[in-house]
Amino acid sequence: MSKFRIDESREMPAVSTASLPDIVFMLLCFFMVTTTMREVTLMVKIKKPEATELTKLTKKTLVSYIYVGQPIPQYQKTFGTEPQIQLNDQFANASDLLSFITAERAARDESEIPMMITSIKADEFTKMKIIQEVKEELRKAQALHINYSAKKKVDLK
């Protein structure tokens, strides 16, 4: 059966790698489009509470974040273990919120200001005292549209 005889002299050709850069670039573009840059490094520990009635924050550029939680171990020496507020990349007091919101507003286009949302990302076990202070300050700053950040509750029914 000469038809099926394996030709010893011919070798299997190597897979061409010429298209590898294209493939990788394609992946790269995919990730660049679908992901967003990490805005801040978290200095507080946050375990989000669970909820069912969630709305998604779609317009990322219009959202300002307030983080509340216990400082992570490396900051506990200076800031203690009590929950702290983190704005941008530093710890802050509730009284700093007014200037924070003003700065956030100044960074946006004037027409976008009414659509701005403040997202409160707080740890599940934070006491309401500090959240209440944040809310009071937000009311004073007229940043009334807020979003309590939460995870989708997994229903085990």
Added chain:
Amino acid sequence: MAKKVPEIPNASMADIAFMILIFFLITTTMDVDSGLERRLPPPADPNQVQTDIQINERNIFVVLVNAKDELLVENEWVAIKDLRAKAMEFLDNPKNLITLPEKEVKEVPFFGPTEIVKNGVISLRNDFGTTYGAYLAVQNELVAAVNELRDAKAMQKWSKKYVDLTEDQQDAVKMIYPQKISEAEPKKVGVKK
């Protein structure tokens, strides 16, 4: 004659692209933020004279959360899982009970004259010592109660979920079940000094 410029080798192109890819994988996140959307009341006007608005007892649904995350709803100890049903009963008042809020016939677009709860308000008060998780769970249940009622109404009328309705239809349903949740100043009992 000018020297021939050697071609740039592109064998390392893939490596460079891989490096950029890995950089992007590390520095970016993919998760979409979601959360419970609420509106805060505007700041209290200091010049405004405090007037006692008399709201009939039956029109208020009092929810108290203490520092131990326990719930007191309408003077009754209630577990968080039963809150939604209670709130729904309050907001709908299907049997027109005297203990639940008054109803009133109102002209609603699409529905015609409908009996709706006139001014039922949910009043939520928490303690300074309440944990945020418990507070959010309560808020979630209250919002869920309203959403569930709206969904049911939308299903009954248009066989669609509330979110799938047009804006006018949503407004009509909103008129029947408004989301009135008021938050009172919290108590300062359970705070360690």
